[in-house]
Amino acid sequence: MGSPGKAELKAGANPLFLREEELRRGLESLFYAYRAFTAEPDRILAEIGFGRAHHRAIYFIGRYPGITVSELLQILGITKQSLSRVLGQMVDQGYVAQARGTRDQRQRLLTLTDKGRALEQRLTSSQCRLFAAAYKTAGAEAVAGFRTVLAGIMEEVDRARMEEEHGGGEGEERPADANSAHTAFPNASAPRDPV
């Protein structure tokens, strides 16, 4: 505020200026919130020599047990070389287990070990605490708005994946043990868009 270059925009109660102000506060909020969101996990991970990339992988493996490598790559949006670096460490150190797919033996179905699940829980519960506190203060209505706006910001692919998962099995019609013929990844059963 007080930017000399935008003086003409802020003169009076210019609605364009107000709109940009409003939007800028949104951008900044997202920036600051995301930083807080990653801060505590980063500290936990640093204790064991891991980084944020490990967190992402371990989170989504815990989220979709039996997920294949290529499905995980799609979610993370990184190259297999980048993933392999962190995945290799997590397998070596006993956080992640790999099993050959039964339907397709080329696949490596990824699951968390007990050790991995413990770490994942520690990381996620830390972030959940942060969110739960914010949710409690903000109220249910604000939370609904929060999720709606985030859904509007994210890419359609990601929104679709979340919706598909949500809309999908509420109960047990999809048993997701690691060696079943399908994987737990929502989009996996029918590979509609080949990578």
Next chain:
Amino acid sequence: MGSPGKAELKAGANPLFLREEELRRGLESLFYAYRAFTAEPDRILAEIGFGRAHHRAIYFIGRYPGITVSELLQILGITKQSLSRVLGQMVDQGYVAQARGTRDQRQRLLTLTDKGRALEQRLTSSQCRLFAAAYKTAGAEAVAGFRTVLAGIMEEVDRARMEEEHGGGEGEERPADANSAHTAFPNASAPRDPV
């Protein structure tokens, strides 16, 4: 969902499971949204050999014209060595101008040049478009909730800075030209917490 290790949690309509599901969807939404939020600026920046670190610096210099280096460091939460790398490039290439402080000649007050302002506008308007579309779809009420929850997630320091700035001068009682005796950074006039 379908995690074998949480089978006991998801049996029936366990409220704890539902709560964790709800929270996890929040975590994922933030992750996906933040990625979309940075995607387009990253592409623009890559054109001119800049990265996300440049974006952050140029954004906040545009936001707080006349900001000092140490104030910018506080906002960004990085080391001066990290900042100096990107700041040096931006000064060299004529995106950012430095002026000695008049009150304190040790300070370097940072402002954007016309070239810098043009880039900043290009980056910000890209993000603003994304937000504006999401806001429009979600509605004003959702937007309020969005901002409330983000405020609850971010660190108090950042929340305070945003509030202070917002609550502060609506009009012109704080002329923020680069060589004035104070800086445009909200917390700058009274250094309440020494770094």
Next chain:
DNA sequence: TAGATTAGTCAACATGGCTGACGTATTGCA
């Protein structure tokens, strides 16, 4: 005047992205 503060610098290192090029096992189709 002494010490604190602001800013800048050099060097070295870690993380986590990337590209490109290969190798291997397996699958699926013509």
Next chain:
DNA sequence: TGCAATACGTCAGCCATGTTGACTAATCTA
């Protein structure tokens, strides 16, 4: 049956951006 496509892994190297530590110079302030 045989070959192309697929899934996965790996080696090598590059780049951006964060870190620590040490040190200099200018300037302000008690």
